[in-house]
Amino acid sequence: MQEFLTSLLGSTQGILAYATVFGILVACGLGVPLPEDISLILGGFLAHKGAASLSGMMAIGFAGILVGDSLIFLAGRRLGSQVGRSPTGFFARIVTPEKRAKVEGLFGLHGQKIVMIARFLPGVRAVTYFTAGSAGMSYGRFIFWDGLAALLSAPFFVWLGFHFGDKLDYAIERMKEGQLVVFGMLAVGGLAAFLWRKRVVAQRGATLKSPVNTGLPTHLLSGVASEGPSAAPSPVFEMAEKASGTEGLRIRE
Numbered sequence: 001m002q003e004f005l006t007s008l009l010g011s012t013q014g015i016l017a018y019a020t021v022f023g024i025l026v027a028c029g030l031g032v033p034l035p036e037d038i039s040l041i042l043g044g045f046l047a048h049k050g051a052a053s054l055s056g057m058m059a060i061g062f063a064g065i066l067v068g069d070s071l072i073f074l075a076g077r078r079l080g081s082q083v084g085r086s087p088t089g090f091f092a093r094i095v096t097p098e099k100r101a102k103v104e105g106l107f108g109l110h111g112q113k114i115v116m117i118a119r120f121l122p123g124v125r126a127v128t129y130f131t132a133g134s135a136g137m138s139y140g141r142f143i144f145w146d147g148l149a150a151l152l153s154a155p156f157f158v159w160l161g162f163h164f165g166d167k168l169d170y171a172i173e174r175m176k177e178g179q180l181v182v183f184g185m186l187a188v189g190g191l192a193a194f195l196w197r198k199r200v201v202a203q204r205g206a207t208l209k210s211p212v213n214t215g216l217p218t219h220l221l222s223g224v225a226s227e228g229p230s231a232a233p234s235p236v237f238e239m240a241e242k243a244s245g246t247e248g249l250r251i252r253e
Contacts, residue, residue: 102124
């Protein structure tokens with residue numbers, strides 16, 4: 001695939017170079033199995049050899065990512081939740097039931113931030129954005145998280161291709177090593193978040209199960225009379241008996 005992209009982009013320049021990189025990135029966003037990161041590095045390589053400007057290629061890379069991701073998001077919004085649950089149709093080859101179940105689990109674990117995390121997870125990127133659209137996520141919130149991730153990745157990979165233009169294979173190898181580091185960090189971060197949430201839920205459950213200390217005797221809370229000798233009558237009741245003449249009646253008897 002790297003050889004195919006190199007031959008496709010290697011002889012382009014100017015507007016054709018920008019248009020080709022833009023088209024490849026849009027196709028990547030729609031789930032076409034093309035390496036997005038390598039396409040950006042090759043765009044930087046074109047800037048290195050003078051076929052395009054560095055800033056222009058960074059802008060094209062950023063725009064191509066957002067357009068491709070927005071199209072797959074809007075497809076999910078339009079088609080709803082049926083795709084990815086029955087293996088039929090064009091998108092069903094991209095949004096398989098297995099991938100969709102995995103992405104829904106990631107949404108449950110990370111929330112809407114998974115849109116940003118998916119930028120660094122090739123293979124589930126298109127499924128994540130499709131699922132975000134079908135789940136009713138607002139487009140503004142989607143483009144915020146996706147744009148934040150694209151703002152980090154697109155200029156960096158274009159710069160990588162520009163800086164190591166004379167060592168293109170070296171740049172691609174460094175990119176792959178960097179992806180492994182990112183995957184490891186995301187895995188560790190996801191595990192830590194899962195364990196933390198599990199601990200918080202356990203603490204809340206223990207708090208709800210613990211008895212409430214009101215400071216009142218147990219027999220008053222339960223409604224059962226306490227055992228042991230009965231308490232002496234209150235002086236208030238003795239005064240009431242004397243005032244009513246009960247004591248005098250007893251003497252006359």
